[in-house]
Amino acid sequence: MNKTINQKAWFFVIPVFVLVAFNAIIPLMTVVNYAFQETFGNNVFMWEGTRWFKQIMLSERFHASLGRQFLFTFIILFIQIPLGIAIALTMPKEGIGVPICLVLMSMPLLIPWNVVGAMWNIFALPDIGFLGHSLNALGFDYNFTQQIGDAWFTTILMDVWHWTSLVVLLSYAGLQSIQPAYYQAAEIDGASRWAVFTKIELPKMKKVLTIAILLRFMDSFMIYTEPFVLTGGGPGNATAFLSIDLVKMALGQFDLGPAAAMSLIYFFIVLLVCWVFYTLMMRNEGNQ
Amino acid sequence: MSLELKNVEKKIGLDTHIYPTNLKLEKNTINILLGPTVSGKTTLMQIMAGLDKPTNGEIWFNEKNVTGMKVQKRNVSMVYQQFINYPNFTVYDNIASPLKITGVSSDEIKQRVGKVAELLKLSAMLNKKPNELSGGQQQRTALARALVKDSDLILLDEPLANLDFKLREELREELPKLFEDRDCIVVYATTEPSEALLLGGNTATLLEGKVIQYGKTLNVYNKPNSLVSAQVFSDPPMNITKIKKSGESCSFLDNSVNWKTKINIKDGEYKVGIRPHNITTYKEGNNSLEIKGKVLISELSGSESLIHFTRGNLNWVSLSNGVFQKNVGDEMKLYMNADEFIYFDENERLVING
Numbered sequence: 001m002n003k004t005i006n007q008k009a010w011f012f013v014i015p016v017f018v019l020v021a022f023n024a025i026i027p028l029m030t031v032v033n034y035a036f037q038e039t040f041g042n043n044v045f046m047w048e049g050t051r052w053f054k055q056i057m058l059s060e061r062f063h064a065s066l067g068r069q070f071l072f073t074f075i076i077l078f079i080q081i082p083l084g085i086a087i088a089l090t091m092p093k094e095g096i097g098v099p100i101c102l103v104l105m106s107m108p109l110l111i112p113w114n115v116v117g118a119m120w121n122i123f124a125l126p127d128i129g130f131l132g133h134s135l136n137a138l139g140f141d142y143n144f145t146q147q148i149g150d151a152w153f154t155t156i157l158m159d160v161w162h163w164t165s166l167v168v169l170l171s172y173a174g175l176q177s178i179q180p181a182y183y184q185a186a187e188i189d190g191a192s193r194w195a196v197f198t199k200i201e202l203p204k205m206k207k208v209l210t211i212a213i214l215l216r217f218m219d220s221f222m223i224y225t226e227p228f229v230l231t232g233g234g235p236g237n238a239t240a241f242l243s244i245d246l247v248k249m250a251l252g253q254f255d256l257g258p259a260a261a262m263s264l265i266y267f268f269i270v271l272l273v274c275w276v277f278y279t280l281m282m283r284n285e286g287n288q
Numbered sequence: 289m290s291l292e293l294k295n296v297e298k299k300i301g302l303d304t305h306i307y308p309t310n311l312k313l314e315k316n317t318i319n320i321l322l323g324p325t326v327s328g329k330t331t332l333m334q335i336m337a338g339l340d341k342p343t344n345g346e347i348w349f350n351e352k353n354v355t356g357m358k359v360q361k362r363n364v365s366m367v368y369q370q371f372i373n374y375p376n377f378t379v380y381d382n383i384a385s386p387l388k389i390t391g392v393s394s395d396e397i398k399q400r401v402g403k404v405a406e407l408l409k410l411s412a413m414l415n416k417k418p419n420e421l422s423g424g425q426q427q428r429t430a431l432a433r434a435l436v437k438d439s440d441l442i443l444l445d446e447p448l449a450n451l452d453f454k455l456r457e458e459l460r461e462e463l464p465k466l467f468e469d470r471d472c473i474v475v476y477a478t479t480e481p482s483e484a485l486l487l488g489g490n491t492a493t494l495l496e497g498k499v500i501q502y503g504k505t506l507n508v509y510n511k512p513n514s515l516v517s518a519q520v521f522s523d524p525p526m527n528i529t530k531i532k533k534s535g536e537s538c539s540f541l542d543n544s545v546n547w548k549t550k551i552n553i554k555d556g557e558y559k560v561g562i563r564p565h566n567i568t569t570y571k572e573g574n575n576s577l578e579i580k581g582k583v584l585i586s587e588l589s590g591s592e593s594l595i596h597f598t599r600g601n602l603n604w605v606s607l608s609n610g611v612f613q614k615n616v617g618d619e620m621k622l623y624m625n626a627d628e629f630i631y632f633d634e635n636e637r638l639v640i641n642g
Contacts, residue, residue, distance in 0.1 A: 185372045188360070
């Protein structure tokens with residue numbers, strides 16, 4: 001085949017290239033720049049090699065916030081994925097109920113993150129908030145601004161409220177794409193409801209669930225706004241997840257070098273976990 | 289063994305999906321439900337299987353009323369147009385699945401799966417998963433699942449429709465053999481008349497939720513009880529024209545074609561059905577009746593020529609052996625044999641054929 005040579009085509013490519021350069025490559029390179037050097041302002045830089053990386057990798061503070069981060073992410077995945085599937089299974093498959101359920105389910109997803117944080121903050125306040133006040137009236141000693149357990153409970157509850165819908169919608173789409181003939185075939189075999197779920201529905205939902213887990217992992221691992229507005233990372237450092245800790249280090253203490261090194265490590269952890277997970281899930285899907 | 293539908297009717301809301309139907313299917317027969325899409329084949333099969341309940345009427349199996357009995361208790365198998373297998377099971381486990389649930393011993397499962405797999409040429413791929421197989425092999429696996437169980441009733445809902453041409457031909461030839469020596473009733477739904485003729489057995493022609501005619505396949509084909517039945521059982525579509533008869537002489541209403549007849553029906557107007565392969569581009573035996581037409585489309589296959597042509601304001605189809613290249617718009621002569629005409633009265637009921 002003869003290729004037509006047309007240099008004007010560059011005009012279509014260059015804008016995208018410039019845009020990506022400005023919003024991704026250049027900022028990332030700035031971070032890389034800070035991660036390997038020491039600066040005292042005035043654009044004076046001194047080479048530090050891998051010193052900041054070593055410092056972060058050995059710092060207890062980083063280990064603690066990384067630990068909190070993993071714990072938080074695993075808890076919300078552990079709740080949201082099964083809960084999302086369960087809700088999707090109970091949703092109507094046809095009729096007027098479908099659009100109603102879909103709209104109701106999408107509502108939390110449409111609310112801006114800082115609004116979610118503020119909403120839950122007020123909702124959970126022990127003196128005036130509906131949730132906080134009710135819990136205390138029922139005899140629970142609940143105060144998320146002072147007790148670590150309560151702070152975690154509220155943060156997790158907020159995230160479950162905000163994001164389970166995403167898992168529901170993805171699972172629902174997966175379920176809807178299963179042809180009715182599968183259910184009939186299982187009925188003819190006399191398969192139990194549980195067998196239908198594990199042998200037909202789960203395998204057929206595998207791809208959307210992979211996407212759901214990936215999205216929820218990435219989002220929850222990078223969570224910032226909601227806990228920042230709700231608890232500000234407190235009490236103490238109890239809900240200071242990676243991103244909150246990072247911002248404290250970079251903008252609070254102005255430790256630019258260690259903060260830059262930490263963001264790169266952070267970035268590679270997300271990348272690595274996603275890659276490993278995706279590769280494992282898609283291993284046997286070669287020819288589909 | 290027999291399966292009997294007594295006045296079975298199916299309504300959903302105000303729509304009637306199946307009009308009251310009586311049908312008796314006998315042991316060791318292949319019964320073909322032939323009809324275009326949405327003629328009610330699938331609904332009828334689901335009612336037969338017990339996957340769906342009729343609104344009115346009864347289903348009797350072996351002289352026992354089984355209306356409303358659950359499908360698991362009826363010992364039926366079904367094969368669908370889509371290739372339905374358990375996605376996470378190997379071919380072996382898929383074929384074994386109906387047996388495992390009923391608690392057959394593992395030695396017997398092994399032996400029976402092996403036998404069915406061999407019959408369906410799946411022996412080499414027992415350890416593969418369905419998504420590693422071709423469409424044809426996936427459908428063979430689904431067929432094997434249906435056959436392994438020794439069902440009393442095997443339902444096949446357009447099982448070949450999603451396969452490509454070559455695989456379809458291959459599997460179609462094997463199908464009748466698969467059901468030989470089996471103590472069961474086979475019901476096979478299809479939209480293709482040629483498939484019904486190939487499988488033999490009995491055929492029920494269906495249209496818009498009504499069973500038009502049921503009987504031996506060749507009988508239904510040769511003696512359609514009505515124009516509708518003939519149309520359902522004709523691909524390419526049957527040519528229909530009005531004629532008038534007085535005494536021994538017959539002619540098209542426009543007098544363009546005349547012939548003598550010895551058939552003994554009263555004088556008057558009739559509709560005549562002529563199958564496309566009874567109109568040819570060449571004279572053959574007794575088909576001396578000549579008509580003229582203008583070529584609309586000519587489709588050639590390796591050995592046949594399908595020529596669509598117009599006469600007046602009617603479109604006709606002819607199917608000839610051999611390859612005849614015709615140009616669109618050409619005037620041409622075609623030949624037919626009045627003995628092969630099928631006569632219908634004003635109510636479109638069969639009067640006589642030939």
